[in-house]
Amino acid sequence: MTPGACVAPAEAGLVARAAAGDRAAFATLVQAHQGYLRKLLGRVCRGDQGRADDLAQEAFVRAWRALPGFRGEARFRTWLTRLAYSALSAERPALPLVDDAPPDPDAQDDFAPGADWRIDLDRALAGLGEAQRHALLLCYGADLSHAEAAQVLGWPLGTLKTQVLRAKARLRKQLGAWETTP
Amino acid sequence: MNDFDDDASFDDALRQRLQDGGEPDDAGFSLRVMAALPPPVAAQQCRRARWVRRVQWAAIGTAACGATALLAGAGGPLDMPHALAVAALMGLLAFWSIPSRWSRG
DSSP states (O other): OOTTTTSOHHHHHHHHHHHTTOHHHHHHHHHHHHHHHHHHHHHHTTTOHHHHHHHHHHHHHHHHHHGGGOOSSSOHHHHHHHHHHHHHHHHOTTTTSOOOOOOOHHHHHTOOOOSSHHHHHHHHHHTSOHHHHHHHIIIIISOOOHHHHHHHHTOOHHHHHHHHHHHHHHHHHHTGGGSOOO | OOOOSSHHHHHHHHHHHHHOSOOOOOTTHHHHHHHHOOOOOOHHHHHHHHHHHHHHHHHHHHHHHHHHHHHHHOSSSOOHHHHHHHHHHHHHHHHHHHHHHHHOO
């Protein structure tokens, strides 16, 4: 793969200028990606937007330092997400490693279909283990490919796919009452 | 009512739920990030510094070899031009090597 192959041409120019020390180009990149990153991290931090913003800021500062070494082999957004997860891991080393921890039993036991399936989906999501939640957030919330999500989390691709499948199976089981019956 | 019979519709529902809600407004976040950035060290500057160091060491090596060859090649006492050449090379050696020692991290 040629350097820069995964970065859009307009963005590749900005990335190259920022890597050469152009702060205005980096500011444009920050403005373009801050909304995506803060929204994703807000979900990762379960709604704690203050902490999410601190993590996002740390990710951008790390990106500024590491940009001269960025060769464009991944999308800038994927690379930035990876840096944000590195910051998250530095803050809480237990995350986001693959875990086999049992889900929150309360979330499972009192689960029952409510008036709005979205509420039930949120409750079911809250009952997932951390690894499965991160896998779903990246693949469905951030719309990253499985390969990109695996890269962000530092997992083998097969592990990521397994976690996504398990998470979906668990959610479908819990949301079974919403399935259409013939 | 949602039909989750097939995997694709469940995927769509999941994606929609996890992506709903707008992205937060910038509200000064970009300015806060820019204020937190450390001073830039451009890649070009790093590359240039690396090349300068290499050229410096090559020049030091060449001067040392030249001075050694001149001193070893002279059977007896050095004549004026040879002595001047040796002195010049030794001066260059000192000039190039002492600052590079200082600049070493």
